[in-house]
Amino acid sequence: MKQSNSKKNRDKTAFLYERLSRDDNLEGESYSIGNQKKLLTKVAKEKGYTNLIHFSDDGISGVTMERPGFTEMIQELEKGYASAVFVKDMSRLGRNYIEVGRLTEEFFPERDIRLVAVSDNVDTAEGENDLTPIRNLFKGIRCLRQVKPTSLKIGISACKPDEPIVNINLLLPFAIDMNAFPDLYAVNQFINGSAV
Numbered sequence: 001m002k003q004s005n006s007k008k009n010r011d012k013t014a015f016l017y018e019r020l021s022r023d024d025n026l027e028g029e030s031y032s033i034g035n036q037k038k039l040l041t042k043v044a045k046e047k048g049y050t051n052l053i054h055f056s057d058d059g060i061s062g063v064t065m066e067r068p069g070f071t072e073m074i075q076e077l078e079k080g081y082a083s084a085v086f087v088k089d090m091s092r093l094g095r096n097y098i099e100v101g102r103l104t105e106e107f108f109p110e111r112d113i114r115l116v117a118v119s120d121n122v123d124t125a126e127g128e129n130d131l132t133p134i135r136n137l138f139k140g141i142r143c144l145r146q147v148k149p150t151s152l153k154i155g156i157s158a159c160k161p162d163e164p165i166v167n168i169n170l171l172l173p174f175a176i177d178m179n180a181f182p183d184l185y186a187v188n189q190f191i192n193g194s195a196v
Contacts, residue, residue, distance in 0.1 A: 010082060011083050012048070012049055012050045013051040013053065013081060013082040013083060013084075014044045014049035014051070014052055014082060014083070014084040014085070014086055015053050015054075015082045015084070015085050016044060016052055016053065016055070016085075016086045017054075017069070017073055017085060017093070018054065018057075018069075019056065019058075019093075020032060020033050020057075020059065021059065021062060022061075031088070037056075039088060040088065043086060043116065044084070044116075053082070055070065055072055056069045057069040061095070062091060062092070062093070062096075063096065070094075073085070074107075077107075077113060082113070083112065084114035084116065086116045086118070087115075087116070088118055088119055089118070089119040090122065093117075104124075109124075
């Protein structure tokens, strides 16, 4: 573990996880490891945590769940050393919808671990957020012409309504025409915060 810790001070201990893949550099400075650390430290302190331990993976895609910093954090959580995990957004945990769902629906609740995803307004201590699974699913939908094998962060909000999309994470073997599914497009706009 990165700092000496015991189960005694678990309630004041939060693990802060930062991840940056090479392709996230295209998304701007806000995704840098340094900026994630500053944001998560600020929010964790505001929520009353005094023992903050950082775990980071720099230059590693979230498509794989086999990341050194992430794996170490999970091992320490299994030992009961922290009561909360803070991430910038849900995609920092990973881009494998099924595995992230397992973490949020089983692993964290079974161990009474609070999850805070700052940019997604997720805080499990403030109750269930029914839109979180839907938001994660939509983050798995990508524009076909923009998808690169190493980066799956491009959301369908970047697509025009008539462009084909596909849910990469569920590996659906077909494209969806957004004109044919206006309700799906409207839900996406709501999730991405652009609906009125």
